[in-house]
Amino acid sequence: MTKPTGARAAAIPALAEVFREHGYAGASLALLGERAGLGKGSLYHAFPGGKAEMADAVLDSIGAWFEAEIYSALRDDPDPHAAIRRMLSETDAYFRSGRRVCLVGAFALSDGRDRFAERIAGYFAAWRDALAGALHRAGRAEAEILAEDAVLSIQGGLVLARALDDPDVFGRLLGRLERRLCAAP
Amino acid sequence: MTKPTGARAAAIPALAEVFREHGYAGASLALLGERAGLGKGSLYHAFPGGKAEMADAVLDSIGAWFEAEIYSALRDDPDPHAAIRRMLSETDAYFRSGRRVCLVGAFALSDGRDRFAERIAGYFAAWRDALAGALHRAGRAEAEILAEDAVLSIQGGLVLARALDDPDVFGRLLGRLERRLCAAP
DNA sequence: CCGACGCTGTACCGATCGGTACAGGTCCGC
DNA sequence: GCGGACCTGTACCGATCGGTACAGCGTCGG
Numbered sequence A, B: 001m002t003k004p005t006g007a008r009a010a011a012i013p014a015l016a017e018v019f020r021e022h023g024y025a026g027a028s029l030a031l032l033g034e035r036a037g038l039g040k041g042s043l044y045h046a047f048p049g050g051k052a053e054m055a056d057a058v059l060d061s062i063g064a065w066f067e068a069e070i071y072s073a074l075r076d077d078p079d080p081h082a083a084i085r086r087m088l089s090e091t092d093a094y095f096r097s098g099r100r101v102c103l104v105g106a107f108a109l110s111d112g113r114d115r116f117a118e119r120i121a122g123y124f125a126a127w128r129d130a131l132a133g134a135l136h137r138a139g140r141a142e143a144e145i146l147a148e149d150a151v152l153s154i155q156g157g158l159v160l161a162r163a164l165d166d167p168d169v170f171g172r173l174l175g176r177l178e179r180r181l182c183a184a185p
Numbered sequence C: 001c002c003g004a005c006g007c008t009g010t011a012c013c014g015a016t017c018g019g020t021a022c023a024g025g026t027c028c029g030c
Numbered sequence D: 001g002c003g004g005a006c007c008t009g010t011a012c013c014g015a016t017c018g019g020t021a022c023a024g025c026g027t028c029g030g
Helices: A006-026 A029-036 A040-046 A051-076 A080-094 A103-109 A117-137 A143-164 A168-181 B006-026 B029-036 B040-046 B051-076 B080-094 B103-109 B117-137 B143-164 B168-181
Strands: none
Touching (some): A006 A103, A051 A080, A051 A103, A051 A117, A080 A168, A103 A143, A117 A143, A143 B103, A143 B117, A143 B143, B029 B040, B051 B117, B080 B117, B080 B168, B117 B143
């Protein structure tokens, strides 16, 4: 039932979790293989490019998920406020209400920044631009500024929630964002 | 002219820079020693506890700097708005207008979170609480919420500035923060 | 029934990891 | 001039790193 590349796709979520928790440098092949349930042989069969290709695949997968679940609605939904609310609730679910960290943000901060710079920049730029478009369609002034501030706040919320070990920080932020982003024009 | 522990103190800024750029796991002893201008022997003489003690010392040094330059003024300055403005300009300088990353935030996101959890939490909690006190003294309602949002935004601003390789993101954020934090009560 | 192919475990590679041991050097009070 | 405390470079440790090679395996089409 699985395509030839099925093992690859199946392994990606586990690999993502390891990169998320340990960073690029900290994610060892031993750990990656163990958590993916794959021996080193299988791992290198599915990802001939090694660790870098695994990280590439994980970033691709994350980018595709956000594109499909969040950005596209922000761009195309005729009701921009609905798209924004959907963004907030999907974001809440994706980051497990602040208990989970943003892999792209973590990569941006430390190791792997240079290696994956374009992909990282693209991820955030797409988010900011899609959100700015929705805000613009909703008739808000300074949509770009508002969007930049929202994207940045989400990242900061994840950092602070993790640092204080208090997921509510993230929940409170999302509440504030809904008020800020869905206010009357 | 240097105290017995002079080499230790002198090495800390260089060590901090390496941890900042490579994370805890990514900062190797070879790199640490090279950048500090110290051989392995000297490094372990100054920091018998090894890498963990180096990171401890770096975190202590950062905490002390923020306490002296920012938190204490937020707590004690009779003019809370002046203290807040000072916080913003010192923050701008410290993070080189967004070109530099927050080591504590980076540690919080990936490796070293568990190892340094209390210290990381303390750093952010002190910032948030000191700022909330200043806002309260300035007569602002919901000072705690405002403070939490500001601290989180600064972290997010650093993440996004780094991710987009665009320091202006951080500068724009600081401008917004000044307006938000120093608005009329 | 068989060879080809896709997949997997395992052994192994050189490099590097964090950390230790220690021989010598430097510099001080005496 | 001397002894000793402090400091430092270097050799070395076992473990693990990312990555490779390959033999064995089951599963197919023919």
